[in-house]
Amino acid sequence: MQFIKPGININFTGNRVKAYIFSLVLIVISLVSLMIHGGPNYGIDFAGGMLIQVKFTQDVPIEKIRVAMNKIGLKNTSVQNFGEEGTSEFLIRSSNTEMSGDNLSQAVTDELKVSTGTEAEIRRIEMVGPQVGQDLRTQALLAIFYSLLFITIYISGRFEMKWVLSGVIACALMSAVYFLSIFNVGIPLLIAAALAITLFLFWYMNLKYAMGAVLSLIHDVTITVGVFSVLNLEFSLQIIAALLTIIGYSLNDTIIVFDRIRENITKSNKLPLETIINKSINETLSRTILTSGTTLVALLALFFLGGEIIHNFAFAMIFGIVIGTYSSIFVASPILLLAEHNTKQKMVTTPNLQKR
Amino acid sequence: MFTWRGVVNIAVLIGAIIYLMPTLNADIWPHKKINLGLDLQGGMHLVLEVQTEKAVETTIERTTDELRQELRKKDIKHLGVSSGASDGTTSSNKKNTITVELQGEENLKGFNTIVTENFNDYKVVSTTSDADKHRVVLALPDEESMNIKKMATEQALETIRNRIDAFGVSEPDIRLQGENRIQIQLPGVKDTKRAKDLIGKTARLNFQLVDENADVDAAVKGTVPPGDELLYQIENNTTSGSINKTPFLIQKRVLLDGSALTNARVEIDSQFNEPYVSIEFDRKGARIFERITGENIKKRLAIVLDKNVYSAPVIQDKIAGGKARITGNFTMEEAKDLAIVLRAGALPAPVKIIEERTVGPTLGSDSIRMGLISGLVGCILVVIFMAIYYMGAGFIADLALIANIILIGAGLAAFQATLTLPGIAGIVLTIGMAVDANVLIYERIREEIASGKTPVAAVNAGFERAAITIMDSNVTTLIVAIVLFQFGTGPVKGFAVTLALGIVSSMFTALILSRSIFNYIVSTRRVSKLSI
Numbered sequence: 001m002q003f004i005k006p007g008i009n010i011n012f013t014g015n016r017v018k019a020y021i022f023s024l025v026l027i028v029i030s031l032v033s034l035m036i037h038g039g040p041n042y043g044i045d046f047a048g049g050m051l052i053q054v055k056f057t058q059d060v061p062i063e064k065i066r067v068a069m070n071k072i073g074l075k076n077t078s079v080q081n082f083g084e085e086g087t088s089e090f091l092i093r094s095s096n097t098e099m100s101g102d103n104l105s106q107a108v109t110d111e112l113k114v115s116t117g118t119e120a121e122i123r124r125i126e127m128v129g130p131q132v133g134q135d136l137r138t139q140a141l142l143a144i145f146y147s148l149l150f151i152t153i154y155i156s157g158r159f160e161m162k163w164v165l166s167g168v169i170a171c172a173l174m175s176a177v178y179f180l181s182i183f184n185v186g187i188p189l190l191i192a193a194a195l196a197i198t199l200f201l202f203w204y205m206n207l208k209y210a211m212g213a214v215l216s217l218i219h220d221v222t223i224t225v226g227v228f229s230v231l232n233l234e235f236s237l238q239i240i241a242a243l244l245t246i247i248g249y250s251l252n253d254t255i256i257v258f259d260r261i262r263e264n265i266t267k268s269n270k271l272p273l274e275t276i277i278n279k280s281i282n283e284t285l286s287r288t289i290l291t292s293g294t295t296l297v298a299l300l301a302l303f304f305l306g307g308e309i310i311h312n313f314a315f316a317m318i319f320g321i322v323i324g325t326y327s328s329i330f331v332a333s334p335i336l337l338l339a340e341h342n343t344k345q346k347m348v349t350t351p352n353l354q355k356r
Numbered sequence: 357m358f359t360w361r362g363v364v365n366i367a368v369l370i371g372a373i374i375y376l377m378p379t380l381n382a383d384i385w386p387h388k389k390i391n392l393g394l395d396l397q398g399g400m401h402l403v404l405e406v407q408t409e410k411a412v413e414t415t416i417e418r419t420t421d422e423l424r425q426e427l428r429k430k431d432i433k434h435l436g437v438s439s440g441a442s443d444g445t446t447s448s449n450k451k452n453t454i455t456v457e458l459q460g461e462e463n464l465k466g467f468n469t470i471v472t473e474n475f476n477d478y479k480v481v482s483t484t485s486d487a488d489k490h491r492v493v494l495a496l497p498d499e500e501s502m503n504i505k506k507m508a509t510e511q512a513l514e515t516i517r518n519r520i521d522a523f524g525v526s527e528p529d530i531r532l533q534g535e536n537r538i539q540i541q542l543p544g545v546k547d548t549k550r551a552k553d554l555i556g557k558t559a560r561l562n563f564q565l566v567d568e569n570a571d572v573d574a575a576v577k578g579t580v581p582p583g584d585e586l587l588y589q590i591e592n593n594t595t596s597g598s599i600n601k602t603p604f605l606i607q608k609r610v611l612l613d614g615s616a617l618t619n620a621r622v623e624i625d626s627q628f629n630e631p632y633v634s635i636e637f638d639r640k641g642a643r644i645f646e647r648i649t650g651e652n653i654k655k656r657l658a659i660v661l662d663k664n665v666y667s668a669p670v671i672q673d674k675i676a677g678g679k680a681r682i683t684g685n686f687t688m689e690e691a692k693d694l695a696i697v698l699r700a701g702a703l704p705a706p707v708k709i710i711e712e713r714t715v716g717p718t719l720g721s722d723s724i725r726m727g728l729i730s731g732l733v734g735c736i737l738v739v740i741f742m743a744i745y746y747m748g749a750g751f752i753a754d755l756a757l758i759a760n761i762i763l764i765g766a767g768l769a770a771f772q773a774t775l776t777l778p779g780i781a782g783i784v785l786t787i788g789m790a791v792d793a794n795v796l797i798y799e800r801i802r803e804e805i806a807s808g809k810t811p812v813a814a815v816n817a818g819f820e821r822a823a824i825t826i827m828d829s830n831v832t833t834l835i836v837a838i839v840l841f842q843f844g845t846g847p848v849k850g851f852a853v854t855l856a857l858g859i860v861s862s863m864f865t866a867l868i869l870s871r872s873i874f875n876y877i878v879s880t881r882r883v884s885k886l887s888i
Contacts, residue, residue: 002745053719105714106549123719125548129710132403136845143843150835158828238778241840241848245785245855248833255829256796283803290745290795294738295788301734302784307726309395310781317785 004286012281012329013274013337019330023219030226040225043234044126046140048133049095050074052108053124056088060116065090068115072107082308089123097129140240141187145194147244149173151217151251152198156210158255169201208339213254216324216332220250224320233312242316249295250324253288254332260284261333277333285329292325361872368864369759372766379769390768392543393776393850396724398717399543400551401846404516404707406536411508411705412452412501413439419475420454421609426474432466434458435489452496453481457489464490508704509536516540516555516707518700523554523693538707548714550693558662558706559697561614563648566656566668567605575605583608587658589665591685604665606658611648613702616641620698622691625683631691632683635698642678650674661694713846727780734784735761738791746798748887752873753794756865760790763861764854773857776850786858792829793866797822798888805888812878819871826866830859 034040044051054065062079069077074094082091092108105122112120128136152173157166176197180190195218202211221243228235260280268276296318303314379390394401420439427434435457458464464483471480471494478494485491496504513532520528520542529541545551567584575586584605591600619636637645649657649671658668659682666684686694739757742750764783768775801818809817837859840852 055718121716121718123716125712125714127709127712129405131405132711139843139845143839146843147836147839150839151832154831154835158831237845237848238851241778241844241851244836244840245833248836249789251832252792252829255832256825259825259828284799287792287795287799290799291789291792294741294791294795295785297737297741298734298784298788301737302730302781305726305730305733306781306784307723307730307777309723310727310777313778313781317781 002286003289008282008285009278010282010285011278013278013334016330016334016337019334023223023327023331026223026226027219030222030229033226033229037229037232040229040235041232042133042137043236044093044128044133045236046133046137047095048097048128048130049093050097050128051124051126052092052094052105052122053082054090054092054108054112055121055123056090056112056116056118058118059088060090060118062090064116065092065112068111069094069108071115072111097127136237138187140237141191143240143244145187145191147247148191148194148198148217151247152210152214155213155251155255156202156207162207165205165207169198169205172201173197203339206339208336209258211339212332212335213251213258215335216254216327217247217250219327219331220246220320220324223323224316227319228316233315236312238310238313239316242313242320245317246320246324249321250327253292253325253328256287257281257284257328257333261336274337277336281329281333288325288329292321295321359872359875361868361875365869365872369762372759372762375766375769376762379765388769388772390765391772391774392720392724393774393779393847394541394543394713394720395715395777395847396720396727396775397543398546398715398720399541400545400548400715401711401713402540402542402552402555402709403533403711404512404538404540404555405710406509406512406538406703407706407708408505408508408536409705412496412504414705415504416452416454416496419478423454423456423470423475426470427467430466430470432458432463432470433460434463434467452501454478454494456492456494458492459490460488464492467492505536509538511704512707513538515700515703519554519696520551522696522700523551525551537710544717546717550689552709554693554697556707556709557697558703559614559700560662560702561617561698562610562660563612563645564610564658564660565607565652566658567607568655570605572603572605576603580605587660587663587665589668602665604658604668606660606665611657612637612641612644614698615701616644617698617701620695622688622695623681630683631686631688632681633686633691633695633698634679634681637678637680639678642676645678645680646674646676723777727777731780731784731787735787738787742791742794746794746888749794749798749801749874752870753791753798755873756794756862756870757787757790759865759869760786760858760861763864764857767857767861768853771853773853774850775854776847778847779850779854782851782854782858786854786862789833790858790862790865793822793826793862794870796826797866797870801888815871815874815878819867819874823867826863830863834859 062081065079066077069079069092074092074096076095078093080091080093082089105125109120109122112118149170153166153170156169157163173194177190177194180193185193195214198214199211202208202214224243224246227233228239257280260283261277264271264276264280264283265273271279299314299318299321302310303318306314375386375388378386378388416439420437424434424437427437437454437456439454456467458467468480471478475494477496477500479497480492481495482493483490509532513530516538517530520530520540525542525545527543529539531539533539540555542551567581570581570584575581575584580586585608587604587606589602589604591602616637617635618638618641620633622631623634624631653671653673656668656670659666659680661682666682682694735757739754742753742757744750746753761783764786767773768779797818800822801814804814804817805811834856837852837856841849841856844852
């Protein structure tokens with residue numbers, strides 16, 4: 001069986017302007033949504049607060065739970081239905097973090113029983129103090145930063161076969177970040193600056209493969225974060241893990257397409273780059289679709305059957321893989337062409353491309 | 357068959373199965389089960405912050421007392437000894453200081469001798485003289501207070517560990533986190549309130565006299581005589597549910613404290629059939645106890661634990677032998693826990709819970725069930741898909757997939773890693789992605805066959821050319837997994853582990869396991885057409 005016939009030839013690069021517009025629109029929507037919402041919707045992992053998951057033996061109106069929580073002095077509570085349809089399970093959130101030390105769970109069960117007349121079981125309590133939330137946020141950002149740093153070093157070395165140069169870039173990046181950190185810049189800014197420096201260095205040194213990879217990576221993460229913002233889904237530690245995995249996965253796809261492009265360049269140097277890129281994407285299309293397909297199948301199972309706790313994680317992964325597959329076909333490779341137009345005279349015959 | 361690849365395959369698979377056995381039956385060697393995370397087996401995760409500032413304050417206050425006693429002993433007159441911390445002034449230059457006011461040159465000299473002899477931890481920061489009045493400020497150097505904080509955290513860790521050991525939790529994990537935090541993981545704990553009480557109780561036990569001459573009612577209204585403190589005895593009436601608070605005026609001076617304890621245990625009062633905690637003092641403590649009971653007959657001696665009065669019995673007679681009892685309407689459980697905390701000793705400083713994650717056992721088992729079901733369904737779908745899409749070769753990929761899951765499980769057990777819910781998600785993800793390596797190889801083989809190669813040549817070329825790509829493409833995900841492991845906490849760490857294990861095992865199964873199966877088929881069966 002074959003979904004994609006061997007001789008397939010879709011003109012991907014010819015549609016690149018449409019793809020760019022599509023991507024730009026998504027990115028703009030993401031950024032606008034993030035601006036309107038004032039940044040990502042941080043869950044209690046990052047914002048601090050309290051979360052109680054309760055399950056009732058019978059159906060209970062949400063309003064009664066809210067009243068009960070007010071009675072025991074939990075401030076700023078929001079109550080939300082949780083779990084599958086038909087089960088009466090609820091998630092109670094509160095910005096209060098001071099009460100956990102006291103006999104909170106007992107107070108909650110008792111009050112819920114009085115107010116709703118139904119037995120309640122507390123299945124989960126999470127309390128994150130504001131200081132811990134702050135620390136976790138810093139940690140998450142550091143994780144993103146270091147992933148980006150190592151991946152940048154790897155792809156600048158790997159894609160261009162210039163390990164010395166990648167070392168130089170890494171040093172430049174590190175010293176730039178060190179320089180910025182002296183001025184006590186926040187980590188989000190630091191990451192943005194590091195990315196800008198990376199892109200500039202790649203452009204300046206004419207490392208177009210690496211540039212394409214990093215751009216598509218920024219593309220994927222921005223849009224995934226944007227979707228979370230548009231749908232107002234919560235940002236937790238798990239989502240950070242999902243985002244980083246998406247980065248790894250999307251690069252994985254990109255590497256395979258780029259490898260094929262390089263292989264085809266050495267095989268048929270005479271052809272224009274656009275034709276080679278198109279040919280390479282088409283040749284790897286079957287693999288790209290299949291791998292994304294099986295991964296999506298597994299993730300869909302997780303999404304529908306894995307339970308509420310893993311739901312958002314599965315959603316982020318599914319969306320990220322779709323967008324990552326799209327970007328490795330429509331964004332990363334056509335960027336090579338964009339880079340070519342900028343550096344026309346040096347093109348195609350960069351000697352080290354032919355080493356493999 | 358007996359190529360190096362075949363041998364490696366068999367060795368690795370047998371090793372993996374050996375490591376998986378204990379998870380199914382704990383008695384089998386090598387006795388390493390897959391650990392389940394708190395989110396799967398239920399339990400409590402706590403992060404405590406040791407209020408180390410308080411430990412420094414306590415030290416300063418104690419030194420102030422000692423200084424007073426020493427001055428009295430040496431007959432040196434002073435106009436006042438006060439600690440900067442208890443002044444209420446917390447400005448940084450007054451923090452960690454003791455101010456002493458003395459009259460006359462002679463007293464100042466005597467005082468300075470005491471300081472150099474007995475209190476050389478402290479530095480004299482300033483001596484101001486106004487006519488015959490001298491005012492000396494002693495300060496605790498920063499490094500010394502850092503030292504106290506560090507010791508306080510370490511001691512708190514040790515004490516909490518002892519308490520939890522006595523409480524009896526299987527496989528607790530207690531460790532320092534950062535400078536003054538303690539992370540505690542208690543798998544399977546059901547009574548979380550009791551555990552929290554046990555861990556969080558400062559358990560500072562003091563014996564102090566009740567001030568019989570002062571007016572308690574006036575104190576409740578706000579005028580507490582100097583040298584006294586207003587404390588309460590809190591009694592829970594279990595039958596009516598009401599809480600009874602009785603105020604006491606207690607002399608601030610601590611006559612004896614919990615550090616003199618050698619043992620504490622629960623006993624049952626034969627008269628009222630009520631549990632109480634019987635305590636024993638060490639030799640020095642027993643002597644002090646004998647003295648204070650002898651000196652204060654017919655007065656009330658309050659037993660104060662963490663600023664709560666437990667009881668204040670009237671001393672009937674001198675008590676020798678170094679034994680006392682703490683009563684207070686305890687339930688059996690409360691008495692037991694009190695004995696545990698007294699035996700383990702007091703925390704050097706109060707602790708505050710700054711992070712708590714509790715998962716009930718039912719949610720944990722639900723998570724396991726749903727995680728397994730979704731994993732199984734995902735796996736079956738992928739297996740069916742591969743078999744249909746690649747036919748014969750698809751079966752080989754499916755075998756590799758199953759081997760993969762066995763290897764991940766064995767890896768978890770061998771490295772004693774923890775399986776969490778995101779960890780299960782990581783395995784599911786691996787199931788999806790592991791196929792990738794096979795797909796890369798098969799697509800290559802198909803291309804090679806299409807270009808007219810024989811099955812043997814196509815298989816060899818396919819594996820060889822795909823190998824580099826497979827290694828390469830997995831490196832990025834591996835980088836991410838390692839970084840996540842470094843920075844992640846609990847569940848996310850579990851995800852990083854399974855992701856990394858999945859990547860390594862899928863490379864192994866694709867490049868070595870399925871290749872030897874392929875080689876076996878093409879070389880022994882002499883197939884003319886590959887089922888791919």
